[in-house]
Amino acid sequence: MRVIATHRNTDFDALASVIGATLLYPNAVGIVSKSVNTNVAQFLSTHKTAFNLVLPSEVDYDRVEQLIVVDTDQWRRLGRVAVLKDRENLEISLWDHHHNGGDIEASFRCQEPVGATVTLLVREMKRRGMDLNPLLSTVMLIGLYEDTGHLSYPSTTAEDAAAASYLLANGADLNVASFFLNPPYEDVQRNILFAMIKNTEQMKHNHLSIGISVLHPDKKVPMLAAIVSMYRRIINTDAVFVICANDEQSSTVIGRSRNGDFIDVGKIMRRLGGGGHPAAGSATCRNGDHQPDLLKKRLVEVIREQKTGGITVADLMSFPVTFVTNSTPMFEVRDLMQDQKIRGVLVGNEDHLEGIIVLWDLKKLRMDKQWNSPVKAFMARKVTTIPPDLKPGQAAQLMIRKNIGHLPVSHDGKIIGIVTRTDIITYFYDLLPD
Numbered sequence: 001m002r003v004i005a006t007h008r009n010t011d012f013d014a015l016a017s018v019i020g021a022t023l024l025y026p027n028a029v030g031i032v033s034k035s036v037n038t039n040v041a042q043f044l045s046t047h048k049t050a051f052n053l054v055l056p057s058e059v060d061y062d063r064v065e066q067l068i069v070v071d072t073d074q075w076r077r078l079g080r081v082a083v084l085k086d087r088e089n090l091e092i093s094l095w096d097h098h099h100n101g102g103d104i105e106a107s108f109r110c111q112e113p114v115g116a117t118v119t120l121l122v123r124e125m126k127r128r129g130m131d132l133n134p135l136l137s138t139v140m141l142i143g144l145y146e147d148t149g150h151l152s153y154p155s156t157t158a159e160d161a162a163a164a165s166y167l168l169a170n171g172a173d174l175n176v177a178s179f180f181l182n183p184p185y186e187d188v189q190r191n192i193l194f195a196m197i198k199n200t201e202q203m204k205h206n207h208l209s210i211g212i213s214v215l216h217p218d219k220k221v222p223m224l225a226a227i228v229s230m231y232r233r234i235i236n237t238d239a240v241f242v243i244c245a246n247d248e249q250s251s252t253v254i255g256r257s258r259n260g261d262f263i264d265v266g267k268i269m270r271r272l273g274g275g276g277h278p279a280a281g282s283a284t285c286r287n288g289d290h291q292p293d294l295l296k297k298r299l300v301e302v303i304r305e306q307k308t309g310g311i312t313v314a315d316l317m318s319f320p321v322t323f324v325t326n327s328t329p330m331f332e333v334r335d336l337m338q339d340q341k342i343r344g345v346l347v348g349n350e351d352h353l354e355g356i357i358v359l360w361d362l363k364k365l366r367m368d369k370q371w372n373s374p375v376k377a378f379m380a381r382k383v384t385t386i387p388p389d390l391k392p393g394q395a396a397q398l399m400i401r402k403n404i405g406h407l408p409v410s411h412d413g414k415i416i417g418i419v420t421r422t423d424i425i426t427y428f429y430d431l432l433p434d
């Protein structure tokens, strides 16, 4: 007997991968547990008879000779199917786009960092020249769109977009897809969103803002993960973590990050026994030593341990910085900008920043005699400075929010450099000279 299995709390990529695998492995039956995301449950309630799917309890595990695992590489996420863990002579194939360093040892392995597991299966379907029917194409497109945020998450690759194209060419229905991708919000979701916002505690870590909210809902909340994403956008922090008490026995933490390079949610969730991607993840913890409030303490500890390595503004900044005194006449400032090909000049000195004058400010001069006026008459006195360990993306956000193009870098009260829009653009578009 051949079976296909995936992780509990089954999302659409997992379900679509199970269904897709039933085509790649003829005679295989797909196992889908009862613990599935709400939109997956809604889909199954109307579509399950169209596919070769069974519940974990319906499988005779003694008769299983081949196991195909999709969308996870960890035994403990397979629920009941994990009874096969120590089975001898079990042939295992694995299809996954996560790299969670899991413990499933497979003789065949297709594990690559693409946006969705579906993409890896589509690659194989294309290779075999298979034609998909519109129903199957639709299911797989929903899985692909859900895991890539409609091809917008940073984890999305060109191959994901090509897979979407293939599924659309095979008749995937976008009306059906959007129905299951955007289930309507009802009172229960709105109330839980309000509770999340109300209970928010904010913390800072490495200049990043993080919101944490603990919830004790009286019953299971459908679409909680989607509400957490919305919550992050509303409170507009770099990351959020929502701890939700499920019942007496367990609590679930769901994390979402604005940018997985800043805060790797998947990494934090793995420390709590869960998993996920840099931008999204979750963990379910037994309450024993993890009552919701203790779990929160533990979560904060794990967050505090995270280092944000990699490039910082100290790597991008220009130095030494050009300073003028506050009595420098404006024509000298203008000439200095022209000679040095810079758009901003700081006023004061490295120990005492008095202001900044930028190219744009020169337009304020209406009369010729004003060119002899001191720079202090035209400079901006409120200057936003940044610490050297800020990430380039954070500096960019600050520039956008404040609509400024120069950020002096300050360390121990001393100005040690300056970051400009050009530095940021050069970095983000990889335009640095080799």
Ligand SMILES: [Mn+2]
Pocket: 013, 014, 071, 097, 116, 117, 147
């Ligand atoms: Mn997935």
